[in-house]
Amino acid sequence: MTIPFNNPDRPNSYIGKTVPRPNAAKLVQGRGRYVDDIVLPRMLHVAFSRSPVAHAKIGTFDLEEAKAVKGVVRIFTGADLAEVCTPWVAVLAHLKGLKSPPEHPLAVDRACWVGEPVVAVVATSRAAAEEAASLVVVDYEELPAVTDTMTALDADTPVIHPELGDNLAFRRLHEEGDVDAAFKSAHKVVSARFRTARHTGVTLEPRSILVDWNPAEGQMTAYHATQAPHMMQTVFAKHLDIPESRVRVVCGDVGGSYGIKVHVYPDEVATAAIAKVMGRPIKFIADRLESFSTDIHARDHEIEAKIAVDEDGKILAIDVDDWTGIGPYSVYPRTSAIEGNQVVNLCGGPYDFANYRAQTTVVFQNKTPTCQYRAVGHPIAVAITEGLVDMAAAAIGMDPVEIRRRNMYADDAYPVTSPAKMRFEGLSHHASMDKLIEMMDYDALRADQAEARKHGKYRGIGIASFIELTNPSPFMYGIGGARISAQDGCTVRMDPDGSVVALSGVTEQGQGTEAMLSQVVAEGVGVKPSKVRVITGDTQVTPYGGGTWASRGAGIGGEAALQAARALRDSILGVAAAMLQTDANKLDIRDGQVVDADTGEERMPLEELGRIVYFRGDTLPKDLPRELVQTRHFITMEYPFAFTNGVQASYLEVDPDTGVVTLLKHWCVEDCGRVINPQLVDEQIRGGIVQGLGGALYEEIHYDEDGQLLNGSMADYLVPMAAEMPDMQIAHVETPTKESELGAKGAGEAGTAGAPAAVMNAINDALRPLGAQVTEMPFTPERILRALGKIND
C-alpha cells in the first residue's frame, strides 16, 4: 500500500505538516544535555599545549613547571600517545592521486600549523589543566612556513612534507566538449577572478568529547558532539586497537555542527587514547581560541573563470581554474579534496550547455586543515557560475533573469547528465524561477531600484540559481574505501501501551531530525506523532547508519523510518486480524486505533492489542507471528546523489561613501522534493541563508605571511548577528525523488549554497552604474571602496 501524499485529508496525514519538535521543550527550559553537562565519577579534564608557530621541528620538552600545578595528574607528549594510537592517512581511492602524510593525535617531531596539539595535560579540573598547559615549555625550531596557495607549487617554495615530493595534495581536470573552440568562436567572452575567504563553522557549542574506558569490561564509551557516531566508533576502534563492538559512541544534544563535527580531530582522538591509558573518564571541551585554530576551516579558494555566450545569451562554454589550500594534512576520513572536487562537479550546474572545463588544484600549506563545512563547495561553485552569468548578461545587455531562463535545463528535460557528468533525476529550475519572480515582484523591485537611484541611493537585485547535492550514495565516500555508511536504518517497535519507539541511525543537531522521524513513523504506523518516542545517537542501541551530513537525514533516514513503520503497521494488523477474525487488508490503523479500513469504525485501541500480545499471548494462535518490532534499512541505488535545485534573490543597498552594504530582503525558492515538515524546512533554509550571508559580507579567517592566525575570537571573526540580517521569504516547488516512497531530498545546505552569489550579484548590480565590481568575498566596506577607487593605497 502506498501513501496518497496528494490527499491532505488522508488518515494520519502527518507527512507534509508542521508538527512540533519533541525535543524543543527541554532545550528552551535549559534541560538539554550537551557533552559538557555530563559529569562522571573520577572524571579528569584534558587541556592541550598547542604549537604557537606555523611550522617547526619539535625539540625538547620542559614539563616540570606544568607538573607542579596543583591538580595535574599526568602529561602526555606525541611520543607517549604514538605508543597506544596508530596514525591515520586521509586519502580515498576514488580521488585519484590524493596524498597526505600520516597524522598523529599529538604532533610527533614536527608541528605544522598554529594550534596543532603537541602536549596534553590531564588534571582534576579544567582550570588546572589549562593553567598547566600554559606552563608547558617546548623547544620549537622554526621551519619556513608555506602560506600562499598560489605559490605553493613553485620551485622555490619549501615542501612541507618532503616524503610526498611536493605540496600538491590533489589535482583533477575535467573536460567535456571542445572548450577552446567554443571560446574562439563565441560572440562574447567574460572572465573574472573570484575569491572565497577561509571560513569556519563557529558552532556555539565548541567541540566536546568525554571518553570513559572501562578496562574491566573492555569497553570504551565516548560521549561525543558528533554528526557521525558509527563512523567515530570505527575510528576509535581501529586506531586504539579495540574491537569495534566494544566502542560505544553516544551523541546527545549537540550545540550546532554545520559539518564541523563530522571529522576526526587529533585532540579528540588524543582524549580517547588518554582515557584508555588512564582508565578514567577524560573530558575535552575546546575553548573558543581552540575552536578558531583547530575546528576545520573551509572555502579558501582562488578561481580564474570565464564564460562564452552567443548573441542570444546562450552559454557556449565555461572554463574554471580553481585553487585551494587545505593546511598540512588532508582531514580524516572524508579527506580535504572533496571541496575542490565539488567545485568541479557543480559549476554550471543549472545550465544546459556543452563545453566545460574545470580544474581544481589542492595544495598543502601551514594553516589549519580545511574540510567539509555546510554546503561543501556549493557556495564557491554557485558564486563562480552565477557571477559569470550576470557578467555575461550585462555584457550583452540582457536581463539577468532572462539569460537564466534561456539556459536553465527545461523542467521536462529530465533525466539529464550535466557537462560535469552529474546525473539529475528531476529538477524544477523554471518553475522555481517563476515562483521567485512572482514572490519578490521583480518588476516592482526594479522600479523601486530605479526610483531609489534618482535619489542617489544605490540598490541592487541579485539572483542566484543553484543545485544542491543531497542523499549521497556510497559514491561519495564508500567507494573510496572509507567506512562511512551511506545507508541508514531504523527500528520501530510498539510497546504494550500502544506507543511507538523509533531508533534511528541519523542524528539530531537541531535541524529537527527527531521531529521529522516522529511524523514519518506516526504516519507510517497510524499513531499521533506524540505517541512516537525517537531515539538517536547511540551506536549500542540504534541500527547502523551514517549519521547526519550532506543533507541525508530526511531522504535516507526518513525513508528507512517510513519503511520500518509500514512494516510494523503490517505486523500489528496481522495480530489484529487474528484477534478480530478478519483479513488484515480490511483493517487500518488510525490515530492509535485499529479500524475498519472502509468505514473507519473503531475496532480496537493499540493498547489493547499490546496488552494481549505482551501479557496474554496465550490467547493468540500458536503459530501467529507477534513480533511488534521491525527494522528497515535504506540506500539509494539509481543515482549517486539526489540533486535538488533552487533560486535565491537578494535586495540590498550599497552606500558608495562608506562601502557599507545594507541587506533589505532575501528570497529563496527551493525544491527539496517532498517537504515533510514545512516549518522545519523553511527554518533550515533561513539558517542556511544567513550562514551564506556571513560568508558574503563578514566571515574571513586571517593569517599573516608566517602562518600566524590573526583573528581567533568571536570579536574578530565576524558572523551574522540579529541587527544586520534581513527577513527572508521562502517558498517551495516539490519534485519528489522516485528513489523512495517518501520522495524527500535534502534541504540543509540550499540556503548556504546560493546566498553569497545572490549578494555578490546584488552588490554588483548596485555598483554597475558606478563602473565598479567586486568578486572577492567577504564584501567588506574596504573592498567595496577599493572597487570604487575610493581607497587606493
Place this chain on the structure above:
Amino acid sequence: MTEPFRDKVDVSMTVNGEPVEARVPAGQHMIDFLRLELGLTGAHASCEHGVCGACTIRVDGDAVRGCLMLAAQADGAEVWTVEGLTDTNTIDDLQDAFIARNALQCGFCTPGMLVAAEELLSKGGVPSRAEIREHLSGNYCRCTGYEAIIDAVESVAQDRAGKVTA
C-alpha cells in the same frame, strides 16, 4: 592596611530564589560557578569573552554575561537562570512562542537568548522588529538566521500588550 590577596572568597547570594553560600576561587567566572558548583547547566559557556551571549543570566534584574562576571562579584546578588525562570513560570509564554515558531534549532544559545529577550519584554510595550533585532544583537545564534526568534519575541510582546489593555 590592605587586605592580603585571598584566592578563595566567601559569597552569599540567592540563585533562582534559593539561598546559596559558597567559598569560591577568586578567579572563578559566574557561569562556571553556576554550571560546575550548582549544576545549573542551562546557561552555556561558548565564547568565554562576552561576545556571544550564550551565558546570559539575570543578575539583580539585568541581563548579564556569566562569563564576564566573577562568582565573587555576585555576593549579595539576586541571580536567575533559565532553570529558575522556568520553574516560576516567568517566561512560559516566551518559551511556548519559541517552540511554536521553531525559534531554536540546536538550543545552545536559547537559554541566554530567552533571558536577553525577557529583559526587553519586561520593559513593556511592543518593540519594533528593528528594536528587537538591536536588543538581541549581543546574542549569537548560528542556526536560525534570527528571523524566527524575532517573530517569537514580537508575538509575545503583542500578546502581553494585548493582555495589559484588555
